[in-house]
């Protein structure tokens with residue numbers, strides 16, 4: 001980009017910001033010849049240190065990420081494209097049929113397996129191994145979300161279910177084989193009749209002490225397993241979530257391993273499988289439907305860390321309360337949600353990179369008759385459309401990194417907090433991604449529709465993130481329910497708040513200054529107070545509303561579902577407070593002045609902070 005161009009743009013931007021009348025400029029407004037255009041990636045130069053920015057945004061495992069990018073770029077399987085300036089890009093071939101996408105996704109996984117990408121994904125433990133895994137998922141997700149989702153089903157759902165719910169015998173038998181793809185796993189929880197309401201699933205498993213086997217049955221059409229990733233073609237084993245009936249007593253949902261295909265890929269007896277077919281995106285994943293016709297599996301295939309059945313058919317569980325048992329069974333979904341939320345932010349980054357770069361090369365309309373046309377990003381409306389989304393993406397990127405750290409350092413004491421935070425952030429970050437992608441698509445005009453520009457495809461592929469591993473609206477209810485439970489429990493026991501970030505409620509109400517100057521608005525102490533006050537107010541009002549509903553005779557469970565507006569506002573306030581905290585933490589770690597939360601906006605009674613990065617690196 002010529003110096004004149006840059007200067008002119010800086011002037012226009014400065015004028016927008018300072019809102020001063022346009023200054024007469026000495027810069028030549030000569031029309032640029034059409035053919036002077038070169039794609040930005042060819043001669044891009046940066047006014048900041050890219051590596052420093054990456055450290056800040058990626059946060060961890062930069063070398064591992066580059067190693068995986070390198071593996072993709074070197075392989076023909078990833079559809080490499082050489083561009084001017086010696087740059088090599090990889091992106092899926094968007095002309096492939098659903099069948100081809102499924103096949104190539106599996107081939108890519110097997111190629112990465114050969115390169116050692118998944119080494120230790122289930123057998124190595126500790127924060128370093130887990131962070132590395134998160135980083136590699138994110139890289140896969142940026143390349144093609146089908147690749148990341150397929151890995152998610154195999155490692156996070158199937159693999160983690162064995163890890164968390166299984167005991168030594170299961171770990172020894174399955175984990176290494178899973179890591180080596182000698183078994184290909186899927187996770188069969190959702191049914192046609194029951195998705196969000198997991199407790200209501202209808203698949204039934206009974207025990208036969210004569211043969212020491214469990215018998216899994218799909219009693220009706222609504223009990224067919226539906227949307228099961230990898231089930232249509234690739235998986236040969238399934239985690240089956242089912243009600244367990246022992247001596248005609250229902251013990252609630254339990255987790256079993258069932259073989260669904262033999263080594264040659266043939267469907268096993270007493271199992272029927274159908275394909276869910278073409279989807280609006282994510283067609284590299286083969287989602288399927290499964291029916292079990294009194295399938296017999298060995299007694300050892302019950303994952304028995306939470307509960308067990310003795311050879312003669314006695315049910316034993318250390319957790320007596322069925323609700324607590326149910327909660328323990330949903331634990332592996334936490335790592336899935338953390339991954340989903342962080343991948344969503346990478347998708348938003350890709351969309352914004354495409355749209356903002358386009359807005360820096362596309363011109364439309366001239367300010368003066370003989371002058372050059374104006375760059376899209378010089379229009380205040382275009383800035384207002386894209387830059388707040390960019391700022392929020394930065395903020396959420398810090399929050400995603402904080403959440404990953406919290407997850408990898410989890411302890412029994414922090415498990416509940418990470419569970420609730422991951423629900424709130426999964427919902428907010430995936431919604432943000434979808435909103436961002438739509439704006440980016442429109443901001444690119446007609447070019448946004450072109451498949452090669454990716455934004456449209458990202459929308460199709462990432463859309464389901466708002467639904468799977470917890471529908472966002474249902475997650476919002478669960479966040480507010482958890483906050484309610486904490487509030488009521490502390491008040492009843494007259495104990496101070498401890499956990500879920502509610503400790504601020506132990507202090508008297510903070511007093512906000514009546515005069516809001518710009519320096520007040522920029523002060524992190526003020527910002528935190530505002531977010532805490534909002535959460536406190538919403539939590540108190542929500543608690544009153546739920547209590548009133550219960551007094552009017554609604555059941556405890558149903559009262560949470562009836563209070564929707566306050567519930568949603570409270571859950572969002574909780575998640576946005578976590579995002580603000582992540583921005584402030586990031587700011588604290590940086591050289592003074594490198595990052596600033598520069599604006600707190602108040603609209604419709606809601607507060608939101610917009611961080612901005614300055615170029616002080």
Ligand SMILES: Cc1cc2nc3c(=O)[nH]c(=O)nc-3n(C[C@H](O)[C@H](O)[C@H](O)COP(=O)(O)OP(=O)(O)OC[C@H]3O[C@@H](n4cnc5c(N)ncnc54)[C@H](O)[C@@H]3O)c2cc1C
Pocket residue numbers: 153187188189190192193194195196197226227228229279282287464467468469470471472473474561
């Ligand atoms: C591509 C894809 C892959 C998937 N992969 C898997 C997989 O591998 N394994 C697996 O087990 N499942 C999988 N799923 C299933 C997924 O987890 C479920 O679709 C999800 O849990 C939602 O369930 P549902 O579709 O039955 O929707 P429902 O639960 O019926 O929800 C429908 C709508 O009703 C609303 N709603 C529901 N309950 C309430 C309430 N209490 N209050 C207010 N509104 C409510 C929801 O917000 C939603 O908008 C996958 C789904 C898709 C689409």
